[in-house]
Amino acid sequence: MEETKDYSHIKGWGIDIDPENEPTYPIKKYTGDDHAQSRWERPSLQPIDVEVLHSNERPNVSAVFGNTLPPKGLSGAIRRFAFRYSENRYRHWLPLILADRIDMVEGLIEDLRRGHVPNILAEKGYKAEWKYNQRGVIKKAVAAAAVAAYLVLLLKRGRK
Amino acid sequence: MLAMNYRGPFRVRIDEKPYPEILHPEDAIIRVTRSCICGSDLHLYHGLVPDTRVGSTFGHEFIGIVEEVGPEVTEIQVGDQVLVPFNIACGKCAFCKQELYGNCHESNPEATAVGGIFGYSHTAGGFDGGQAEYVRVPYANVGPTRIPPEMDPDDAVLLADVVPTAYQAAEMGGIKKGDTVVIFGAGPIGIMAAKCAWLFGAGRVIVIDHLEYRLEFVKSYAQCEAYNFRSMEDPVLFIKKTTDWFGADVCIDAVGGDAAGNALQTITGRKTLLQAGSATALHWAINAVKKGGIVSIVGVYGPTDNLVPIGNVVNKGITIRANQASVKRVLPKLIDHVLAGRLDPKGIITHRLPLEEISDAYRMFSAKLDDCIKTVLIPPKATM
Numbered sequence: 365m366e367e368t369k370d371y372s373h374i375k376g377w378g379i380d381i382d383p384e385n386e387p388t389y390p391i392k393k394y395t396g397d398d399h400a401q402s403r404w405e406r407p408s409l410q411p412i413d414v415e416v417l418h419s420n421e422r423p424n425v426s427a428v429f430g431n432t433l434p435p436k437g438l439s440g441a442i443r444r445f446a447f448r449y450s451e452n453r454y455r456h457w458l459p460l461i462l463a464d465r466i467d468m469v470e471g472l473i474e475d476l477r478r479g480h481v482p483n484i485l486a487e488k489g490y491k492a493e494w495k496y497n498q499r500g501v502i503k504k505a506v507a508a509a510a511v512a513a514y515l516v517l518l519l520k521r522g523r524k
Numbered sequence: 525m526l527a528m529n530y531r532g533p534f535r536v537r538i539d540e541k542p543y544p545e546i547l548h549p550e551d552a553i554i555r556v557t558r559s560c561i562c563g564s565d566l567h568l569y570h571g572l573v574p575d576t577r578v579g580s581t582f583g584h585e586f587i588g589i590v591e592e593v594g595p596e597v598t599e600i601q602v603g604d605q606v607l608v609p610f611n612i613a614c615g616k617c618a619f620c621k622q623e624l625y626g627n628c629h630e631s632n633p634e635a636t637a638v639g640g641i642f643g644y645s646h647t648a649g650g651f652d653g654g655q656a657e658y659v660r661v662p663y664a665n666v667g668p669t670r671i672p673p674e675m676d677p678d679d680a681v682l683l684a685d686v687v688p689t690a691y692q693a694a695e696m697g698g699i700k701k702g703d704t705v706v707i708f709g710a711g712p713i714g715i716m717a718a719k720c721a722w723l724f725g726a727g728r729v730i731v732i733d734h735l736e737y738r739l740e741f742v743k744s745y746a747q748c749e750a751y752n753f754r755s756m757e758d759p760v761l762f763i764k765k766t767t768d769w770f771g772a773d774v775c776i777d778a779v780g781g782d783a784a785g786n787a788l789q790t791i792t793g794r795k796t797l798l799q800a801g802s803a804t805a806l807h808w809a810i811n812a813v814k815k816g817g818i819v820s821i822v823g824v825y826g827p828t829d830n831l832v833p834i835g836n837v838v839n840k841g842i843t844i845r846a847n848q849a850s851v852k853r854v855l856p857k858l859i860d861h862v863l864a865g866r867l868d869p870k871g872i873i874t875h876r877l878p879l880e881e882i883s884d885a886y887r888m889f890s891a892k893l894d895d896c897i898k899t900v901l902i903p904p905k906a907t908m
Contacts, residue, residue, distance in 0.1 A: 390695060391847050393623040401618035407630055407663070408596065410548040417646075418633035427614060427630040428548050428640070428662040430650030433577040443575065451635055457828050460574035460647075461797060468532030471578035487535040489887020496893035 417447040439467035526903065527656035528882045530580045533571030538882050541581065544652065544660035549596035552664035554608065557906040558681040559586035559654040561889050561899045563711045564780065564824040568645060569886055570794070572781055572801055572826055575634065575646040582643040584610035585684040586654025587677060599665040606668040608661055609851030610685040612640030612649065615666035626848030631662065637827060638848065647827065655882060657903045669855055672863065679862050681900065682869035687858050689822050689849040690716030694724050696820040696845040697774035702727035706763055706772040706812055708805035710738035710750065712872050712898045713822060714778035718746035719867060732759055734784055737895040745871060753785055763812040771814035779805035780823025789831065800826030807832050813842055821846035875899040
C-alpha cells in the first residue's frame with residue numbers, strides 16, 4: 365500500500381502536493397485515498413454458465429455480466445482470437461468488426477435454416493421511409509435499377 | 525416476450541424472445557413501460573461498435589415496474605415504478621465509491637475501458653436492453669430509482685440517460701457565469717445540454733447543426749442561438765468571429781462518431797471504419813474553443829482511434845473532459861430540477877410508437893424522417 369512506502373531518499377518528494385488540485389472534480393468524488401481503494405469486497409459472483417470472453421486487461425470475469433449470445437460459429441472463433449489481444453491492439457478490435465459482419469451472414473443462414481425468410485425491406489424500416497420520403501425511395505430504386513442494368517450489359521458484352 | 529432483435533447494420537425487427545431470468549442475487553426483472561431510442565443506439569444500428577452480436581436487444585433508456593427481485597435485493601420491491609440508469613454499477617468497486625458509476629469495474633468482463641451498459645453490445649458487457657417487454661436489471665440495489673408519484677413517466681424515461689448526460693456535459697464544461705458555450709449537435713443530448721448550460725450561468729449558448737428543423741426546435745426550446753454549419757464556409761471561423769476572435773469559453777461535443785460536415789472524416793470514420801467514427805464535431809470543438817478553454821465530450825466514439833488536432837490541444841492549453849454520465853450521482857438534483865419545472869424533458873419527445881414498430885422507429889430516427897427528434901417506444905403490456 366502507498367503509505368508503507370518510504371520516499372525519504374528522494375529529495376523534495378511530495379513537497380508540492382496540493383489536495384485541492386483535483387481536475388476530475390466534480391465528476392469524481394475525490395477522497396484522497398485512491399490507492400487505498402484499489403481492493404474492494406467483490407459483490408456475489410454470477411455463476412458462469414455460458415462462454416464469456418473477458419478482456420485480457422483484467423484477471424477475471426466481472427461479478428455480473430450479460431449471458432446473451434455466447435460466441436458461436438466462425439464469428440465466434442474470430443471473437444475468441446480477438447480476445448487473445450488487449451484492448452490496446454488493432455488485433456483485438458478489427459477482428460471483432462469482421463466477426464460482426466460474418467455474424468450477420470450467419471444470422472441470415474440461421475433464419476433460413478429455421479424456415480424464416482427475413483423481410484429485409486421491413487427490417488430496414490422501408491415502410492416509414494416510403495411514408496415520409498417517397499421521392500428518396502424512388503431515387504434509390506432508380507439508381508439501383510440503373511446500376512443493375514449497367515452490370516447486366518457489362519456481363520453480356522463480356523460473354524461476346 | 526416481445527423484444528427488439530438486431531440482425532446487422534440498418535436491420536432490426538421485433539421477435540419473440542425468452543423471458544429474462546434472475547441470474548444473480550442482486551438482479552431484478554423489470555416490466556418495461558417506456559423505452560427510448562438513443563442517438564448512441566444509432567452507432568450500434570449503423571454497425572460502428574465492435575462486438576455487436578446479431579440477436580442483441582438494444583435499449584439503455586427505459587423505465588418500468590419491478591416484476592421480480594433476487595434474494596439480496598432490498599432497495600426496491602415488486603410493484604415499484606422505477607427508472608433505470610443506463611450504467612450498470614455495483615456500488616462497491618473503487619470507481620463506484622468515487623461516484624464514477626459509468627466506470628464500474630464489476631459489470632463488464634469484455635472491456636475495461638467502459639462499465640456495463642444495457643443493450644449496448646458485448647463491448648459494454650453483453651446485456652440485453654430495454655427495447656423489450658421485460659429486462660434483467662443487475663445490481664438492483666444500486667441503479668433503479670423509484671419514480672416520484674407526481675412525475676410524468678415521459679419525463680422519467682428521459683432521466684435514464686438524456687438529461688444526466690446533457691447535464692454532465694455542461695457540468696464538465698466548468699461553465700462560469702457569463703461564459704459563451706458552443707454545443708455541436710442539436711440531437712436530444714445537444715438540445716438538453718443547451719438547456720442545462722443556462723443552469724450553470726452561461727451568458728451565451730450557441731448550438732451548431734445542419735438540420736434546420738432541429739435548429740428551429742432548439743432555438744425555441746432552449747432559448748439559445750442556433751446556426752446551420754451548411755450555411756457557413758467554416759464553422760470554426762464563424763465562432764471565432766462571433767466571440768471577438770478568441771473562441772468559445774466552453775465547447776461541447778454532443779455528436780460523437782456519426783458526425784456529418786467533413787468528407788474525409790465521413791469516409792474514413794463512417795463509411796470505411798478506418799477511424800472509430802467521424803470526429804468532425806470534436807475537431808471543430810478543439811479548434812473553436814479559446815486558449816485555456818474547456819472541451820467537454822459526451823458524444824460516443826468507438827474504441828479505436830480518431831483523427832483530431834491534438835497539437836492544438838497542447839498549443840492552446842485546452843482542458844478536455846469526458847465521461848459516460850454518472851447517472852446515479854446527478855439523479856437527485858435532476859429529479860428536483862424536473863419537479864420544479866426548471867427542466868422539461870418530455871418537451872423533446874416528437875414520436876411515440878408501439879414497440880412492434882421498432883424497424884420503422886429506427887429508420888425514422890436514423891434518417892431524420894418526419895422531423896424526428898426523440899422517439900419513445902411503448903410495449904404492448906405497458907400500463908403507465
